[in-house]
Amino acid sequence: MAVSLSLVVVAALIVLILLRTGYLRLWPALAAVLFGFCLASTGIAPAITGAITSVTGWVSSF
Template identity: 70%
Template sequence: MALTVSLVVFAGIVVLILLRTGYLRIWPALAAALFGFTLASSGVAPAITSGISSIAGMLSSIG
């Protein structure tokens, strides 16, 4: 749970920085957010969550 919140906060900060610097416009950002919400409600969401958890576990065992 803590990793998920941290990943969401990190992604939000990256999107805000990209919006402020002009590398990302508002409409593509909204499209990406809608895609993320749609993807989260699909059947592939558990596989994505599992992949992120395994990568986080691998990174935590390294350091």
């Protein structure tokens, strides 16, 4: 839970910076967020969670 919460915070900060600098517009950002919510309710969500957990475990081993 702690890894996913910190990953959400980091992702939110990146999106906020991209929105403020103009590299990302509001409507595409909202579309990506809605896509993420829809993707989280599908059957592939556990595989995505497992992949993120694997990558964060690999990164933390350095």
